[in-house]
Amino acid sequence: SAVMGKFFGPITLIWFLSIGALGISSIMQSPFILALLSPHWAILFVVNNPVISFFVMGAVVLTVTGGEALYADMGHFGVFPIRLGWFLIVLPCLILNYAGQGALLLRDPSAITNPFYLLVPSALLYPMIALATAAAVIASQALISGVFSMAKQAIQLGYLPRLNIQHTSDSEIGQIYIPLLNWLLFISIIILVLLFESSSRLAGAYGLAVTVTMFCDTLLVGFLAYSYWKWKTWKVLLFIVPFIFIDLILLSSNTLKILIGGWVPVVIAITVFSLMMIWKKGREQLQAKLQQDTLPLNTFIEYLGDTAQTISGNAVFLTGTPGVVPHALLHNLKHNKVLHERNLLVTVNFAEVPYISEEARFETEALDKGFYRIRLNYGFKEQPDVPAALRKAFERLGLEYNLMDISFFVSRERLIPNASSKMGTWRDKLFAAMQKNTSPVSDFYQIPTNRVVELGSQIEI
Structure with missing residues (x-):
């Protein structure tokens, strides 16, 4: 591209x-x-x-x-x-x-x-x-x-x-390719062509989608002016109301086309929004479950005895809950009876801003008994590169960085839907299916596959 x-x-x-x-x-x-x-x-x-x-x-x-x-x-x-x-x-x-x-x-x-x-x-x-x-x-x-x-x-x-x-350019970070979405777009377009047969019949769907987008843009600009630019309320209303008036006229006119094609973007929007909310709520529920069922990290370190054999090297545990012991660490300790000389709990966080400065990229904390906690911060438009970020984090902690001396441990959760779940059985099953088909975290964070160890766990949600 x-x-x-x-x-x-x-x-x-x-x-x-x-x-x-x-x-x-x-x-x-x-x-x-x-x-x-x-x-x-x-x-x-x-x-x-x-x-x-x-x-x-x-x-x-x-x-x-x-x-x-x-x-x-x-x-x-x-x-x-x-x-x-x-x-x-x-x-x-x-x-x-x-x-x-x-x-x-x-x-x-x-x-x-x-x-x-x-x-x-x-x-x-x-x-x-x-x-x-x-x-x-x-x-x-x-x-x-x-x-x-x-x-x-x-x-x-x-x-x-x-x-x-997949990144398709060495110089432009925004040029990417997502195979699954590309095929979904292709299939959707074929269905639309067969459904509407001509571009003129598609005008109803297109007009409604565009006017709703314009209306949302107006609301977002108003929110930006009020919350970020700190405009006075009267000034925001004076600026936004004329645009809202025009948008509502165009939108209400296009709602007459719902039965002749306008229903298509409505159905697509509801479907995508539902999937996004199910994933968001499901992840929150999963994180809460992990927090509930796992030992606090400080307690684990405090009572860590000498029964486990310590081996040389660095173990990096990718975790979304830095305050508790990762499942991958517990499984490694339970089955292999070993701990690495240095154990680093790494959490990758995406902020609701496009970019993060290099000064705010890292948060490091040295704990007892060879444990370290590292938080890597990225903006939502940035591409995470965990190995590159860890190099700088190691330097900040005064540790020697050698990628071939690091093992990345990742938990792979298998979710079991629970009939008493807050989300409902069908939502739980859909969330479990989405979780099952996510791409490996090692690919997303650009971690060499030959340095990754995946340890599975079964969690009831």
Whole structure:
């Protein structure tokens, strides 16, 4: 994808410049169409046709779709490139093209059959179709990349199980590939194509999804202004209410399309949200169970006798509950009757911020009898690399780091659903299935597989 990405920008630029040029050619024949830049025409239309205007809003919103994705793109490229690309290229070219289509329709109402392609000179029709196809492919790639990126962040925030994530670029950390999601997208798209048969019938589903996204974006910006920028309440309302008013009009108009396709994004949203909540609640319940059924670490160290044989080397126990003894440590002690010379309990934590400074990356604590506690902190957009982070943590603790002298012990829990569970039997079974199919923690944390020891445990939830 790193190689492909270099071609996306130029092709997209050619696409927008082309549709802008087509619009200009039509505008030159009917320059009066530029009066559309005045909003009073829209106001007059709404005043004179209030009922029709409400239904028209469901179609009007399709002219501004894509704008809701700017928020996601800012996370990848930053604010300045998005503003530059939008105001200098995308917005002007879109306005010119829509004005050109309007001018064509005023000259020839029969062009309503396909005003976009009827703008194109006959000699350029097939090249334009090829360019439009390329632009559509690039847009789909942006969607796929966005799904991968959001899924990765959801995993690191604890809302999805670990998935196999493959990095496709040596220089760009955001370029990733998640095989499972790619196949799910492929299957879903095939189903949608068979279900709707044409892109025009898909407009209802698309419009509802976009307007809900825009409404959520408005609420999030309001929350950001109030909680992070510390705006006064009246200022937030003055800024947000006009956007909410417009969003609600567009959203309510598109709700009329629920029965003709709008139900699709609703069903998808409910399904994904339910899976995320089941995973989140299930992990919380599992962590509480582990805390309840395991010895406190300080007590374990205090009463640790000399019965266990101590061997040289370092043992790293990956655990989400640093205050208690990891199951993997107990199993190792129970079955192998050995303890390593140094035992390091490592907890990887993902904060609800994109990035963590290097100063705040490590929290180290030296305990008694060769035990150490290490906390590695990452932002939800960062890629955890436990071996690299441990090198610096070892230096901070004054220990010698040699990866070939470290054994990573990981607990692999087998979950048994309990009829008296708080989540319910079907949710427990679904959570257990999700837990069973998570990718190995060693892959996710980039730990060499030849240094990993997995020890299983059975837990009733």
